[in-house]
Each structure stands twice: as structure tokens, then as C-alpha cells.
Amino acid sequence: MELRDLLLNLKIIMFGGKGGVGKTSCAASSAIWAAEHGRNTLIISTDPAHSLGDSLGVELPPGIPTPIEDIDNLTALEINPKANMEDFKSLTEINPLEDMGMGDMMGGMPLLGDLEDLTSMNPPGIDEALAFGKILEFIETEHDYDLVIFDTAPTGHTLRFLGLPETLSGWIGKLIKMRMRLGKMFGALKRMFTREEKKTDNSLEVLERLNQSIINAREDMTNPIKNSFVVVMIPEEMAILETGRLLNELIKYDIPVSNIIVNQLYQDTTELCDFCKSRREMQQKNLTKIQEIFREKLHKILIEVPLFKEEIREYEKLKEIGEYLIE
Template sequence: MSKFVFFGGKGGVGKTTVSCAYGLKCARAGQRTLVVSTDPAHSTSDVFDQQFGDDPKAVEGYENLWAMELDPDEEVERHMMEIKRTMSDQVSPAIVNEIDRQIELAHRTPGAHEAALFDRFIDVMRNAEEYDRVVFDTSPTGGTLRLLSLPGFLESWIDRLLEKREQSIDLYEKAAIGGRDPRQKIEQDPIIARLVERKEMFEFAGETLRDDATFFLVLNPDELSIRETRRAVEDLTEYDLAVAGLVVNKIAPEPDEGEAGTGATYLRERHRTEQERIRRIETEFDEPVVARIVQRVEEVKGDLLAEVADELAIDVTPEPHL
């Protein structure tokens, strides 16, 4: 199994439960495991009955298990302040206020959370040396796919910016008057340095996601979830990110044979319908179903979390490094 494991899916399918259960499964197998939540709901704290924040924190009552929760709003604010600081150091004071205004507007647009989280997301991967496994409880499918598609898009975009910046400085140097040294040099230009740094960061992310990451999708046995999962598989495949398996979660339990009444009749019919859908999933998807998790009456935590961990037919053995 790859070092970085992602559980995606539409909102409400139970990604947090499955992510935490797999994290527990890895920890019980002796793997130093970090569970990272990028979901605004921050349900990881609920699963473990413990508050987590921006830094990894040991999960009480478990060995080899740590967790952290990334707050999208805080990450947007941090991302915005970092851009403002960087730009203020590199542009004329006369246009700083206009840049601030444009940055404020940009961070209110759709996708701002994903862009801000992406920097933190890469930072976690780059600084995960002390862990054997990092499990990401990702945001809902649409946001996750936008986030995962950024490396290829931004790499080519930054290449074009670098080319334009180098041409600009070259023209400036050629226009320098007399024998004085030009004030700007390509090798000393802070903007180019920043662009190169960003490009290298995105290249690292793209390479890591392709070569050292495994993706699973969580879905429920309902038509909307199945359609969303099919689209997610297609989109991930488009970005060369293959899905290793599907986790079917929140399956209705079958009532006992002797049970009668309105409730039992409803549950029996729902169970039958869901079983038909699960057979469709197994037939129509190329990706294997690695778990079929029956919905519990109580919240999944403690002993119930350990039960779910046992139901996940997902390997925990690290891949050998050649």
C-alpha cells in the first residue's frame, strides 16, 4: 500500500468514518499513522471524542495513531496573508492597495478553499517523514477533484509566467543606459524565484499523487451516490489517478425473518433494493468493492470503529522502496 491513502466521495457518504477506521487498522498493524481531515465538517474530532487542530496530535487511547484537522477558512486567511506579504515585498507601494483589493476578491471566488488547502496539503505530504502512512479524509468529490487537478494545470501556467517574466527582464537589461548595471537580474529576481518555488512544489505534488498515493471512493447504495462515483472514477482516470477500490457504506441491515409490521416491511424492502444496487456496483464498475459496511444504530466510534476497521479489506503493508 502507498504511503498516502485518500478516501473521497460525495458529502455525507461516510468518508470520515472509513478514513478513521482505516487509520486505526494501519495503527493496529504497527504503522505510524496520521489521519488528516480536509473536510469542513471536522467529524474526526467526533469519531475520536477528542479535539484536533492544525498540527498532528496523538489520538488518546490508541498507539501509533495521530490526527489533524485543516480548517478551510483559516487556510484561506493564511494563504491570503502570505500572498499579500510576498507581493508587498516585490512591487511598488503605489499599487499595494490595489493588489490587496484584487487578492480579497479572488479569495471570495469558488475554488478559493481548494487552492488555499492545496498549499497546506502539500506541506503535510512534504513533512510526513515520521509517519508510515498518511490517510486523507478528503472534501466532497467536486472539491477534491479540483484540488487534485491543480498540479498539471498550474505547472504549465507557471511555465508561461516564467517565460514572460524572463523576456521582460531581458528587454529591461538590453535597454539599460550606459555602463551601469541594470537593477534587475534574472538570477536575482524575487518574482522568478517565487514562481520557481511554486512550480517545484506543484511538480512534487503531481509526482507524489501519481507514484506514492492510493485512492478509494466511498459511496452509499443509492442512485445519486452511484452516479457521483462513476463521474469521480472517470475524472480521476483523466488525471492518471486510478481508483484502487470502492467502499459501500451505510447499507441497511436485513430484519430478522420473523419480524413484521410497517417498520420491518420498509426495512426489508430497502435492504432488497440496496442489495440489487450493490450487485450493480460490482458488475458495472471495474474497481473492486473492498468493503460492505452495514449502517450502525449508534455513532461509529470506539469498539464500533474497530469493527468497521476489520471490515475493510484494504492492505496495510507498506510498498517496498526500490
């Protein structure tokens, strides 16, 4: 499917590739196009070094979906890993003494054993992982957006995320089991001491819901009529190698890819300086390779985008790059 059809029909589109190749510019430009073609669009940046707001030329408060003024149907969001971690902590902390009104006595000491196990299970970057989990949960619950576009972080980082639904749901699954075990045990103890009826603790439910959304999101992400990953690259040898690896990983995770954007191409004009001429030659050699490998062998649709004289920023420029991407 051409990018245009993806933008008109899918539920999720993810833009990814090496740092600095033009992911944010292409994602933002595509989001504007989709919004202007009547799709209520949310664009989400998952790159911890956010630049979506800068690209759109607007202030985006962290973690808050912000409607873009002057563009109907477009909302942008830069995720805020820190805030999500705080939310999640309250769900994972199991503090039965506190529940029994004895928290002060033990200084709110957490449970040993299982709980220590759980902390040691926290992989590095769990805060970002959870932020992503929350996003997945969000896109799986009732909302008004027709299309969610992801402006992702540079390759390695994003790949970690794509494998995350499994990791996260395994992790949350363990948490759920643990909570159920401990919950029963301490519920009984507590009733013995306090003769109180079962207190409603909905954190288990919240975890279960989160887990189910992540599983659903995983299904959507692998379904070519719902999601497509658009690879952005530049015509350089290193980018070819990296794109090859990225495609392999996407296959491994079952993520559909149909379009590859080859960005920042020097145009053939007679007024090119010597420096630009040799860069153009280098690029053309690589472009031929890209066409052989990615178009002929792997049957991807290539979208060629020229290098602009100016920086690609804000509405007018994003619209201009959109003409090459889509029209």
C-alpha cells in the same frame, strides 16, 4: 490490492465520494488501523466542513497537526484555508517601491499590467487550492510520516483538487516568470537610486520550491505503488451514477483506484420492520448492480460494510467498522 495492503504499503490514500456516505468514518477507522499496525500515520481533512475531529472525538485546532492521545503513531489535521492564503499573499505581492524605500509615497500601490493580470487569474476557491498546494508541498518534503490519509470533501470539490496540481503549477509558473522579469527590472532601478547591493529576496525560491513539490506530488498521486483513491458509496441508484462519474474523472486524472466501499448496508435479519425490509430490498437490487458494474466489469475490489445501529464515532466504533473494512 486489498485495503489492508494499501494501508501497509502506500504513502498516500485518499477517501472520497458523495456527502454523508461515510468517508470520514472509513478514513479515520483506516488511519487508526494503520497506526496500530506500526505505520506513523497522518490523517488530513480537506473538507471545508471538517468533521474529522468530531469523528475521532478530539479537538483539532485548525491547521495544526495534532497527535491523537492514546493512539500511538496517529496525528490528525484539519486544514485551514484562510491561514495559508495569508502566507501566500506575501509571496505574490510585488511591491518594488516598498523595496526601494518609497512605499509610503505611493501608498504601497501594486504594479499594474502584469499584476492585474495575475489577480484576474485567481480562480474562485484559490485559497482552498493553495491550502491543498501547501499540503502537497508538505507531503513531498522530508517528514516522519509513513502514510498520509486524506479525508476529502464531497465529490465535486475533491475533483477540483485532483486537477489542481496542473492548475496550480501553471499559475505558480506564471508568477515565477513575472517575478523574475519584474525583479530584474526593479533590482536594476533600485541599485541605480540607492547604490545598494542586491537585496536577497527569497520569495522566488519559495515559489519555485512550492511548484516543484506540487509537480512531485502529482507524480506520486498517479503512481499505484504510492497512492490509491478509495471510493466510498452507498447502495443507491444516485450513488451508482455519481460513482461512475467519479471513476471517469479519476481515470482522466490518472489516479489509481482499486477499492470501493459499499457502506450502510441493511443486514438480513428476521426482525427487520417493514420499512427496513423494503430499504433492504432496494439496497440489494442496487448492490447486485454495483457488483456487476464495478466488480465484474471494472475489476474493483468491493468492501461491504453494514449499517450500524449506532452512530460511528470515536475509537470503539471506528475500530468496529474497521473490522468490516479491513479484517
